[in-house]
Amino acid sequence: MLGLDGLEYHYVEEFGCKNLMQKSYGMTDISEFKEPRTVVIWSSFLAGKNLEERVLKEKELWSFKLKPEETFFSKFEKWEALDVPGFTYNVEMHKRERELLKGFFEKKNTIEDYDKVALEDYKKMKEEFFEAIGKDYEIVMGYFALADVIGHLSFGVKAKMKLIYEELDSLAREAREYADDMLIVSDHGMKAVGRFGDHSDHGFWSIGRELDLGRPRITYFYRLIEGLRKA
Amino acid sequence: MFNVVIVGHVDHGKSTLIGRLLYDSGSVPEEKLKEIREVSDSLGREVEFSYLVDALEEERKGEMTIETTRTFFKSRKRDYSIIDAPGHLEFLKNMITGASQADASILIVDVAKGVEEQTKRHAYLLRLLGMEKVVVAINKMDLVGNDQRRFEEVKDDISSYLRTVGLNPLFVIPISAYLGDNVIGRSESMRWYKGPTLVEALDSMPERAGYPYFRMPVQDVYLVRGERVYVGNVISGRVRKGDEVHVTGSGKSARVEKIIVLDGELEEARAPKGIGISLDPDPMIGRGSILWNGKGLKGVKTIESTVFCTEELKSGEELEFSCSVQEAGCKVEVFERIDPISLKRRESEVLGANEIGRIGIRLDKEVFVESFKELPELGRFVLRRKGMIVGGGIIR
Numbered sequence: 001m002l003g004l005d006g007l008e009y010h011y012v013e014e015f016g017c018k019n020l021m022q023k024s025y026g027m028t029d030i031s032e033f034k035e036p037r038t039v040v041i042w043s044s045f046l047a048g049k050n051l052e053e054r055v056l057k058e059k060e061l062w063s064f065k066l067k068p069e070e071t072f073f074s075k076f077e078k079w080e081a082l083d084v085p086g087f088t089y090n091v092e093m094h095k096r097e098r099e100l101l102k103g104f105f106e107k108k109n110t111i112e113d114y115d116k117v118a119l120e121d122y123k124k125m126k127e128e129f130f131e132a133i134g135k136d137y138e139i140v141m142g143y144f145a146l147a148d149v150i151g152h153l154s155f156g157v158k159a160k161m162k163l164i165y166e167e168l169d170s171l172a173r174e175a176r177e178y179a180d181d182m183l184i185v186s187d188h189g190m191k192a193v194g195r196f197g198d199h200s201d202h203g204f205w206s207i208g209r210e211l212d213l214g215r216p217r218i219t220y221f222y223r224l225i226e227g228l229r230k231a
Numbered sequence: 232m233f234n235v236v237i238v239g240h241v242d243h244g245k246s247t248l249i250g251r252l253l254y255d256s257g258s259v260p261e262e263k264l265k266e267i268r269e270v271s272d273s274l275g276r277e278v279e280f281s282y283l284v285d286a287l288e289e290e291r292k293g294e295m296t297i298e299t300t301r302t303f304f305k306s307r308k309r310d311y312s313i314i315d316a317p318g319h320l321e322f323l324k325n326m327i328t329g330a331s332q333a334d335a336s337i338l339i340v341d342v343a344k345g346v347e348e349q350t351k352r353h354a355y356l357l358r359l360l361g362m363e364k365v366v367v368a369i370n371k372m373d374l375v376g377n378d379q380r381r382f383e384e385v386k387d388d389i390s391s392y393l394r395t396v397g398l399n400p401l402f403v404i405p406i407s408a409y410l411g412d413n414v415i416g417r418s419e420s421m422r423w424y425k426g427p428t429l430v431e432a433l434d435s436m437p438e439r440a441g442y443p444y445f446r447m448p449v450q451d452v453y454l455v456r457g458e459r460v461y462v463g464n465v466i467s468g469r470v471r472k473g474d475e476v477h478v479t480g481s482g483k484s485a486r487v488e489k490i491i492v493l494d495g496e497l498e499e500a501r502a503p504k505g506i507g508i509s510l511d512p513d514p515m516i517g518r519g520s521i522l523w524n525g526k527g528l529k530g531v532k533t534i535e536s537t538v539f540c541t542e543e544l545k546s547g548e549e550l551e552f553s554c555s556v557q558e559a560g561c562k563v564e565v566f567e568r569i570d571p572i573s574l575k576r577r578e579s580e581v582l583g584a585n586e587i588g589r590i591g592i593r594l595d596k597e598v599f600v601e602s603f604k605e606l607p608e609l610g611r612f613v614l615r616r617k618g619m620i621v622g623g624g625i626i627r
Contacts, residue, residue: 112269119273150270159250159282160267167274 001141001183001225002175003045003084004168005038006148006197008155008189009204015162017169019176020184025206029215030188036199038148039064041187041218043086046071048222055086062091072225076138082128084143085187093121097149104153111153118149126171133178138229142175144168151190155197181228182208185221234332235433236314236362238353239339244370248339248408249302249313250280252430255415256304259283280408306415308434332607334439335364337429338389342381342405343374346388348572354389355571358396359537359587361603361610361625365393366432367400373407377420395574402432441502442467442606444525445476448556451518453507459515460491460507461522463556466608468525469501470508478514479521479528479599485510519556521599521609528599534592534612537569538582538624542616544590546580550621552594554612560595563614582622600626 004020009027012020030036033044033052039061043051047070058064066087073079081088100114122144129142147164154160176182184207189200203218213220237245253259271278284302302313314333336357340350357365367389375381382405393400404413405424412418413428427435445468453460470476474487490497491507500506508522521528538544544563552561568579568588582588592614603610603625613623 111266115266115270116273119270154266157263157267159278160270162279162282163267163270163274163276166276 001139001185002172003042003141003143004147004184004186004204005085005143005145006151006188006190006199007168007184007186007204008147008151008191008200009202010189011161011165012204015165015169017165017172019169019172020165020204020206022172022176022182022184022206022208024209024211024213025184025204026213027189027215028185028203028205029217030203031201032217036188036201037061038187039085039089041203042084042143045185045187045218045221046073046084046087048072048219048226050219051086062089062094065089072222072229073139073141075226075229078137078139080132080135080137080140082132082140082142083125083145084141089143093124094145097121097145101149101152114153115150118146121149122146122167130174130178133175139225144171147186148190151197153196155190156192156195176208179208183221183225185218187218232310232312233433233436233438234312234314234334235337236333236335237337237339238357239337240341240344240347240349240353243339243341243344243347243350244281244408245339246281246284247279248337248368248370248406248414250283251408251411251414252304252311252313253283253302254280255411256306256430258302258304306430306434311433333360333362335366335433335436336362337366337368337433338400339368339370340385340389341371342369342385343371345385346392350389351392352571354393354398355396355574355587356539358398359539359625361607361627363398363604364436365398365400366429367393367403368406368408368429369403370406370408372405372412372418372421373410377405377407377412377418379405379421379423382424401436402426404429404432442601444468445470445474445523446502446528446601446606446609447476447506447508447522448608449516449518449520449522450556452516455491455507455509458509459513460489460509461516462507463505463522465500465502465504465506466555467502467606469499470522470524471499472497474524476508476510476522476524478516479523479530480597481514481516481520483514483516485512485514519558521555521557528601528609530597530599532594532597534594534600534626535589536592536612536624536626537587537589538614538622540582540584540586540588540622542584542619542621544582544588544614544622548616551615551618552592552598552612553615554598554600554626555609557598559598561614562593564591564593566590602626 040052040055043055055064064086068074083090096117100109103109104114132140150164186204188203190197191200267278304311369385386403405421406413415430447463447465449461450463472487477484488511489509490500546565549562552559565580565582566589567576569576601609610626614621
């Protein structure tokens with residue numbers, strides 16, 4: 001499973017990312033949330049229920065952590081969840097990205113400094129992910145923040161975003177070679193605000209089989225994953 | 232500024248060509264390029280030129296003086312503005328309403344796919360718009376191994392079609408917008424091609440010669456300290472204080488007393504220039520007249536023209552006609568519909584939206600026109616129904 005933060009449905013189509021689209025793809029409905037917050041949506045995705053109220057009680061959102069038994073991973077014997085917000089998120093690793101984002105607006109660093117760290121973190125995650133899917137797990141979920149992180153400062157710079165989406169498309173192609181089936185989900189998409197990007201009101205999903213899901217709520221996937229496990 | 236429109240089938244590489252022109256001419260800000268290049272280097276991926284245009288558009292937001300539909304680049308010889316036509320309908324609408332005025336056009340054809348229906352449709356529209364300076368760029372030569380024989384085949388196909396519609400391309404150039412071959416730099420992979428690169432071809436085209444005679448459509452009349460001042464754009468020629476000018480439709484003539492601009496008065500005004508003029512004796516005219524001297528203007532009450540319709544048009548319909556500032560009522564008669572691909576003509580009394588056909592226009596008063604080729608501002612017209620544009624064409 002690929003959790004691609006901030007992956008925008010419209011860019012996936014516009015850039016012709018066939019591997020991200022897989023056999024069936026569409027938008028997710030996240031209108032039940034007051035705001036498309038990353039930790040809230042991923043936590044709700046993992047738990048199969050809207051956890052907005054509970055997550056927002058947390059002082060530091062990024063530190064919110066579900067127990068395995070609260071997630072669909074509990075349905076599996078051997079699983080791995082890499083860097084998933086609301087569950088196994090590596091707060092320390094992403095700290096630098098957030099500092100540089102703030103630093104850009106305070107004119108302390110450049111976009112290039114910020115992009116560099118985002119790309120380094122992505123590559124590190126990619127290595128860990130491929131190491132994990134080479135092992136004997138029933139399910140592996142890799143979370144990649146690249147589209148979201150780069151998108152926040154550059155969603156309107158299409159030449160750059162095209163490179164990012166191409167990279168994620170090839171990530172999906174390579175990952176699919178290891179798996180019987182693959183689900184790709186984003187928490188939300190993005191919309192351009194000048195050169196910058198803001199969270200949009202829909203997410204993205206795709207699966208490697210013919211399935212007409214329409215526009216499912218993010219919490220629907222819990223049941224889908226459970227069903228696939230039983231099958 | 233030399234205005235160039237790029238037309239052709241949607242998948243034949245128009246955006247990539249525009250991106251390449253911007254990149255190779257150094258028109259993308261270095262800072263922006265560096266930012267994109269660093270990501271491409273880090274991921275080991277090639278930058279796609281077709282998206283560079285968007286990178287520039289985003290830069291321009293907030294700069295209200297620059298049209299976002301235009302992209303600019305510089306050659307060694309001059310400044311260019313590329314008219315970006317997202318679709319041929321937008322381009323056509325802009326051309327007939329005067330929003331865009333192209334000095335030359337590039338018709339782009341994918342060498343692997345050859346001449347397709349949309350290529351022909353666009354070529355026909357160039358003809359319809361009176362475009363004579365046409366360069367054909369046969370693109371994606373890298374995909375056919377820079378094969379000269381395939382280039383010649385496609386060149387023959389497109390040249391033959393263009394001849395049938397009455398267009399003679401000035402150059403047919405094999406290019407690879409993706410690799411930059413024969414766009415600005417000469418291709419090492421196509422040494423068999425001895426002609427100019429695309430930009431050399433554009434550079435060799437002369438600027439549109441200004442129409443020499445004074446023409447100024449009157450847009451408005453202001454009363455300044457008790458004196459009537461006729462306001463408008465000098466669209467051709469020049470006018471000096473003391474010159475005798477004539478007024479269309481009235482038979483009146485007068486001397487130029489003052490040429491007024493925002494910050495004072497001028498002795499002389501040359502096109503293009505927005506001015507106010509006071510005349511002696513005051514001809515007491517209003518918006519819609521044209522001040523002129525030199526060669527006389529042609530007054531017409533009937534026009535026969537090939538038009539492009541944006542809405543359905545029926546024989547016998549009464550519509551509003553406008554050409555520059557001139558407005559008149561008119562009755563149209565549809566003669567035939569023209570298929571821009573097969574070039575077949577079929578008698579018809581109706582033209583549908585987005586269709587092309589030959590029509591007759593009977594005006595309820597005389598209007599004054601020039602041929603589009605000589606003076607586009609007075610050589611194009613639009614037809615309106617209750618204020619909404621339903622079609623337009625040019626005067627040959």
